[in-house]
Each structure stands twice: as structure tokens, then as C-alpha cells.
Amino acid sequence: MVTEIASKENSYQLAFRDLQEDRQSESVAWLRRLRANAMDRFAELGFPSVKDEEWKYTNVAPIAAIDFKPALSQTAAESELETEALAPFSCVETAQSELVFLNGILRKDLSSLAAIPEEVVAMDLSEAIADERYREIVWKHLAQQADYVADGFTALNTAFVSHGAFVYLPKNSVTKTPLHLLFISDGAETASFPRVLVVAGENSSATLIESFVSVNDSRYFTNAVVEIVLKDGARLEHYKVQRESVEAFHVATTAADLGANSSYDTTTINFGAKLSRHDIHVTMDNEGAECWVDGLYLVTATQHTDTHSVIDHRKPHCTSHQLYKGILDGKSRAVFNGKVFVRHDAQKTDAMQTNKNLLLSNEARVDTKPQLEILADDVKCAHGAAVGQIEEDELFYLETRGIHPDLARNLLTYGFAEEVIGKIKIDSIRKQLDEAVLNRLNARLEA
Amino acid sequence: MLEIKNLYAGIDGNEILKGINLTVKKGEIHAIMGPNGSGKSTLAKVLAGHPAYQVTKGEVLYEGKNLLEMPPDERAREGVFMAFQYPIEVPGVSNAQFLRLAYNEKRKHLGEEELDPLEFKDLLKERAKVVEMDASFMTRSVNEGFSGGEKKRNEILQMAVLEPKLAVLDETDSGLDIDALRIVAGGVNQLHNPENAVILVTHYQRLLDYIVPQFVHVLANGRIAKEGGKELALELEEKGYDWLKATTPETSGAGAQAK
Numbered sequence: 001m002v003t004e005i006a007s008k009e010n011s012y013q014l015a016f017r018d019l020q021e022d023r024q025s026e027s028v029a030w031l032r033r034l035r036a037n038a039m040d041r042f043a044e045l046g047f048p049s050v051k052d053e054e055w056k057y058t059n060v061a062p063i064a065a066i067d068f069k070p071a072l073s074q075t076a077a078e079s080e081l082e083t084e085a086l087a088p089f090s091c092v093e094t095a096q097s098e099l100v101f102l103n104g105i106l107r108k109d110l111s112s113l114a115a116i117p118e119e120v121v122a123m124d125l126s127e128a129i130a131d132e133r134y135r136e137i138v139w140k141h142l143a144q145q146a147d148y149v150a151d152g153f154t155a156l157n158t159a160f161v162s163h164g165a166f167v168y169l170p171k172n173s174v175t176k177t178p179l180h181l182l183f184i185s186d187g188a189e190t191a192s193f194p195r196v197l198v199v200a201g202e203n204s205s206a207t208l209i210e211s212f213v214s215v216n217d218s219r220y221f222t223n224a225v226v227e228i229v230l231k232d233g234a235r236l237e238h239y240k241v242q243r244e245s246v247e248a249f250h251v252a253t254t255a256a257d258l259g260a261n262s263s264y265d266t267t268t269i270n271f272g273a274k275l276s277r278h279d280i281h282v283t284m285d286n287e288g289a290e291c292w293v294d295g296l297y298l299v300t301a302t303q304h305t306d307t308h309s310v311i312d313h314r315k316p317h318c319t320s321h322q323l324y325k326g327i328l329d330g331k332s333r334a335v336f337n338g339k340v341f342v343r344h345d346a347q348k349t350d351a352m353q354t355n356k357n358l359l360l361s362n363e364a365r366v367d368t369k370p371q372l373e374i375l376a377d378d379v380k381c382a383h384g385a386a387v388g389q390i391e392e393d394e395l396f397y398l399e400t401r402g403i404h405p406d407l408a409r410n411l412l413t414y415g416f417a418e419e420v421i422g423k424i425k426i427d428s429i430r431k432q433l434d435e436a437v438l439n440r441l442n443a444r445l446e447a
Numbered sequence: 448m449l450e451i452k453n454l455y456a457g458i459d460g461n462e463i464l465k466g467i468n469l470t471v472k473k474g475e476i477h478a479i480m481g482p483n484g485s486g487k488s489t490l491a492k493v494l495a496g497h498p499a500y501q502v503t504k505g506e507v508l509y510e511g512k513n514l515l516e517m518p519p520d521e522r523a524r525e526g527v528f529m530a531f532q533y534p535i536e537v538p539g540v541s542n543a544q545f546l547r548l549a550y551n552e553k554r555k556h557l558g559e560e561e562l563d564p565l566e567f568k569d570l571l572k573e574r575a576k577v578v579e580m581d582a583s584f585m586t587r588s589v590n591e592g593f594s595g596g597e598k599k600r601n602e603i604l605q606m607a608v609l610e611p612k613l614a615v616l617d618e619t620d621s622g623l624d625i626d627a628l629r630i631v632a633g634g635v636n637q638l639h640n641p642e643n644a645v646i647l648v649t650h651y652q653r654l655l656d657y658i659v660p661q662f663v664h665v666l667a668n669g670r671i672a673k674e675g676g677k678e679l680a681l682e683l684e685e686k687g688y689d690w691l692k693a694t695t696p697e698t699s700g701a702g703a704q705a706k
Contacts, residue, residue, distance in 0.1 A: 392498065392499075393535055394535050394537060396495075396497060396498065396519060397531065397534070397535035397537070398537070398545075398549075399496075399518070399519040399520040399523065400495050400496070400519050400520075400522075400523050400528070400529050400531075401520075401523055401545075401549040401552075401605060401609065402520055402523035402524040402549050402552045402553045402556070402609065403520055403523075403548060403549055403552055404520050404552070405518075405520065407548070407552070408520075411537075411540055411545070411548065412537065412540075414539065414540065415537055415538050415539030415540040415588070416538070416539060417539065418538070418539030418540070419538060419539050422539065
């Protein structure tokens with residue numbers, strides 16, 4: 001096993017060398033150093049194993065065992081993509097505020113930013129690094145939130161930092177139109193390393209949608225890292241919709257740093273991938289910040305999904321809300337590990353965390369571990385987790401209204417999901433997800 | 448319409464109904480009264496098909512068909528409705544969504560065309576007047592965050608939409624203030640007609656001031672201990688259920704044992 005992993009690292013190493021030697025593109029010294037340090041770190045860490053407490057229930061050996069080819073050059077994004085193929089993933093609200101990536105690489109021909117205010121920046125990350133107007137902001141914030149020293153996957157992504165998005169919201173800017181980052185995969189056996197950096201200036205506000213989708217059922221590996229910096233008073237609504245191919249592997253980190261009195265409202269929907277892992281890390285190191293870290297995972301067959309979240313209250317008067325719900329069918333498995341830290345100085349913290357799981361089959365399994373670690377003494381904190389099946393009383397109630405038990409089960413399951421999906425303020429995305437849930441449930445009915 | 452013959456039923460091996468006989472014809476309103484634990488709610492649940500209750504003996508014919516053989520959803524589509532004493536909350540499903548689904552399931556069953564959301568909205572608006580409910584209730588999740596009175600009104604709204612032939616109202620008056628009681632009872636009176644029947648299960652006579660039954664059956668210890676017209680309810684109100692025990696030695700003996 002050790003030698004096998006080592007040989008896979010060499011294949012990544014090969015792509016890494018090509019990237020570093022490519023002096024045509026962003027040959028910035030600090031970036032090359034950052035990548036080199038990250039690659040060194042990845043060489044030390046390797047892919048995590050189930051012996052690692054944070055990976056106890058999620059075995060990533062299948063990712064390590066496959067010889068994925070990193071998609072790093074424009075050629076990886078050259079395949080013909082019909083606009084029709086994009087239709088199911090596009091939304092009317094973002095028709096003119098969308099960056100489309102194919103296998104992790106920006107496709108300008110499919111993107112449009114016409115509806116984004118002029119002062120707001122949304123562009124390819126590598127171009128931002130090469131652009132002297134933004135170079136310094138990127139340099140200042142990149143790899144500051146997502147810790148590549150501690151995590152192998154973040155190290156690997158950082159070693160390949162190049163493609164992705166840079167979003168900059170200047171001070172006091174208000175972006176009413178949501179910005180959509182649409183990551184599409186079509187390649188078999190490819191690995192993509194999208195990197196997103198969002199810097200929201202003081203009192204700016206915006207809505208960001210990240211979608212991960214596939215136009216076919218191929219097997220590929222997405223290793224994404226999203227870093228978000230909210231300056232004082234900034235407000236960001238952030239949706240992540242993961243609908244990768246059922247054969248795909250999706251490992252992502254979202255790391256957000258909240259300024260004083262800023263507001264970060266994030267909702268993650270996990271439907272796709274054979275194996276998905278999402279690490280969310282929200283740091284509240286300034287007073288008066290507030291966050292909502294909500295999510296829904298819906299898995300079936302042999303899908304595996306894992307969410308690890310850390311909400312770190314470091315300063316007084318911050319509020320966090322977390323509602324994660326899971327629906328599991330077939331032989332699927334889910335892991336939820338939610339840590340809420342309330343540090344010594346974080347007096348007057350208000351933290352609420354809930355994880356609820358609905359099992360539709362006897363063979364599905366969920367491991368949930370909400371954790372609360374409180375070092376301050378004047379705080380309001382609550383957390384809880386539940387795993388259950390559909391309540392007989394609820395089922396009977398619907399049946400007495402003439403609804404067939406199968407349909408009643410679906411309606412109750414749909415209702416369970418709605419508590420999270422209903423929160424989404426972008427109509428077309430909410431409708432797409434509603435349909436996706438109903439399709440899953442109908443497929444169950446027909447099966 | 449409904450014939451209950453020598454019905455024995457219970458839950459978890461405890462026999463609660465011990466030989467109920469009751470006939471309900473269309474156009475009639477029957478009240479089932481009785482003290483706590485007499486079996487009134489059990490009777491309602493058995494008629495609706497609650498899976499936790501087992502029928503051990505006897506039969507129930509509904510329009511000549513064996514009701515007990517039908518699953519609960521089929522009973523409902525055939526026109527049996529039960530208003531719950533404690534209506535269940537269904538988070539995430541809007542009242543309108545839920546009612547349209549139930550309504551269309553019944554239409555399909557009857558071979559009629561389903562209504563689309565817009566057509567149904569008009570129908571719902573019309574039916575909601577029966578219980579004086581405004582449009583804001585239709586977009587809210589079923590019963591979620593509703594007050595006790597709102598939940599009961601919502602039950603009657605469902606009845607108004609589904610137009611059952613036989614409606615069994617289980618303690619619909621419990622927990623209602625006088626205004627809500629007036630609205631709920633008014634709704635039931637508007638919905639009652641010569642083609643359908645209503646069974647009111649209630650502890651108190653109060654409801655019967657508003658919905659006047661032709662027949663009153665008093666349950667004690669799983670049997671019908673006394674039957675009569677609407678005046679029987681008044682007599683009970685005045686003398687209490689203990690009076691009943693005194694007049695029926697067999698049941699009072701059993702009641703004393705149970706205590």
C-alpha cells in the first residue's frame with residue numbers, strides 16, 4: 001500500500017514539475033514557493049488514512065489508488081461543450097453573472113459577467129495573480145485560511161494553485177445579482193484543483209453560488225479549496241451545490257474568516273459523487289460576527305458523504321447557527337462531525353448546532369458527532385443530533401387523507417429536505433434542487 | 448352507510464372495545480360520548496385504520512364493504528375521514544401542496560381529472576371560507592406553528608376539501624376557545640348534508656350545542672352503555688358520567704376495578 005501511494009504521488013509530482021517549469025504563465029516567485037512548500041507537505045502527509053481521527057469513517061484509499069491526471073493546461077478544457085448541455089445547471093438569475101469552468105479551468109466563451117457591477121472583480125485566479133492591480137491582494141490572502149500544513153488534500157490543491165476564481169468586492173459595494181461559479185466536469189480519470197479566493201471589502205454585500213456538476217457519469221476527482229475573507233461589516237450569502245457524477249470523488253475545503261460585525265450565511269447541498277468530503281472552517285476572530293452554516297446531504301445506493309465543520313468563536317459577541325440535515329437511502333453512509341469551539345475570550349457567544357438524519361433504509365448508516373468545546377463562562381450554546389426514520393404517526397396522518405403510504409413517505413422526506421432547501425433565496429436553484437429531491441424519491445418509488 | 452357489529456379491538460394486547468354495535472345512515476349525525484378511557488377515541492382510530500390497534504372480533508361494513516380490510520389510505524379515498532384530536536405537524540410541506548395531493552389522489556381514485564395548482568388554488572380559496580381561514584395558512588407548513596384552534600380549523604378545512612361521506616371527528620372540540628369552537632362547528636354544519644354522515648366523538652356536551660346530533664351513544668368500559676336522542680347529552684351534562692355507572696351495574700363494577 002505504501003509503495004502504491006508513493007507511486008501515485010510521483011504521478012502528481014510529474015504534473016507538478018510541468019506546472020512549475022511553465023514559465024509562460026504566472027511565474028511569480030512567491031507562488032512557485034507556495035506550491036513547492038505545499039507539494040513538499042503533501043509528500044510528507046500523503047492522503048489521509050482511517051487511522052487519522054478526522055478521517056476515521058471515510059476511507060480515501062480509492063482516490064489514492066487511481067491514477068488521476070491533473071487537468072492543468074487549457075487543453076483540459078478544450079472539449080466541445082454544447083450550451084444545451086449546460087442548460088440543466090444554469091439559472092436565469094445568473095445568466096449574465098456566471099463563470100463557467102470545465103475540468104477546473106475557466107471557459108471565457110461560456111461565461112458572462114455583464115450583470116456584475118463594474119467595480120466588482122470576478123476573474124480567473126491565475127490572471128489575477130498576473131495582474132498587478134490584484135496581485136497584492138491575492139498574495140496577502142491566498143493560502144491564509146485553508147491550512148495546507150495540516151491537511152493533505154489542501155496541500156495537494158495548493159501545490160497546483162493556478163486555476164479557479166478570484167472574487168473581489170470593493171468596500172461598500174453592493175452586488176444584487178448572484179455570482180455563479182459553475183464547475184463542470186466531463187473528463188474521465190482527470191483530477192481538477194479549483195481554487196477560489198473571495199475577498200469581501202468592508203460593508204460590501206454579495207451572493208455567491210458554487211456548483212459542481214458533471215455532464216456524464218465518468219469517474220474523476222475534484223479537489224477544491226475555497227477561501228473567503230470578510231472584512232468588517234461585509235455580508236456574504238454563499239451556496240454550494242455538489243451534484244458531481246455518481247462515480248466521482250469530491251473533496252473540498254471551505255475556509256472563511258469573518259471580520260467584525262460581518263455576516264456569513266452558507267448553505268451546502270450534497271447530492272452527488274461516489275465519495276464526497278467537505279471540510280468547512282469558519283473563524284470568528286472579530287467581535288459581532290454572525291454565521292449560518294447549514295446543509296443537506298442526500299445519498300443513496302453506495303454513496304458516501306462526509307461533512308466536517310469547525311466553527312471557531314474566538315472573540316466576544318459572535319453568533320453561529322448550524323442546521324445540517326441528512327437523508328440516507330440504500331447502503332449509503334454519511335458522516336457529520338461538527339465542532340464548535342468557544343475560546344476563552346469569546347464571552348456572550350451564542351452558538352446553536354443541530355444535525356438531523358433521516359434513514360430510509362435499514363442498510364444506510366450515519367455517524368454523527370456534534371462537539372461543543374466551551375472555555376468561556378458567559379455563553380449560550382446548544383447542540384444536538386438525531387437519527388431516525390419516518391414517524392409512524394406522521395405516515396398515518398397522511399394516509400388518512402387518502403395518500404398512499406409510498407407517496408406519504410416521499411412527501412415526508414421531501415418536507416424533511418425542505419427545511420434546508422427552502423432557505424435558498426435563488427428561485428431557479430431552489431426549484432432545481434426540489435426537482436432533484438423529488439426525482440430521487442420517485443426513482444425510489446419506481447424501483 | 449356504516450354498520451359496526453359486535454366490534455372488539457385493543458392495543459398492545461389490551462382489549463378496549465368490547466362489543467360495539469352501531470349503525471349510521473346517511474344524513475345522520477351521531478355523538479359518541481363517554482368518560483376518559485371508555486374507548487371513544489379507540490373507536491375513531493379503528494374506523495380510520497390506525498395500525499397500532501388490532502381488531503380481535505366483529506365487523507365493520509362501510510357502504511356494504513368490509514372496511515377493516517381496507518388500508519387507511521383506501522378508506523380515505525372511499526370517503527371516510529377522521530379529524531384528529533392531535534393533528535400532526537408536517538414540516539416542509541405546505542398546506543396547499545398537501546391538500547392538493549390528497550384531493551388529486553381522491554380524484555384519481557374516482558377516475559376524475561386532477562386539478563393543476565391554479566385550479567386548485569381557486570377551489571381551496573372557496574373551501575377555506577367554511578372555516579374562515581385566510582390565504583396565509585395555505586403557504587405555511589401543515590399544522591407547523593399553528594395554535595390549537597388553528598389546527599382544528601385546518602382539520603375541518605381538509606374535510607371541506609376532501610368532502611367525505613363519513614366524517615369521524617375525534618374530540619374536535621378539545622382545547623378550543625369559544626370563538627374557535629363556533630367556527631369549527633359552523634364549518635361542520637355547512638359541510639353536513641343529506642348525503643353524508645358525521646360521527647362526533649366528544650367528552651363534553653358543549654360541542655353538541657353547536658352541532659346537534661340526532662343520536663347520542665354513551666360509551667363506558669368499551670361498550671355502549673346508553674343510547675338516546677340529543678336530550679341524553681344534556682342529562683349527562685347535568686348528572687355526570689358517574690350517574691351512568693350507577694344506572695348500569697355491570698359497567699360500573701368494571702370501572703371500579705379499573706381504578
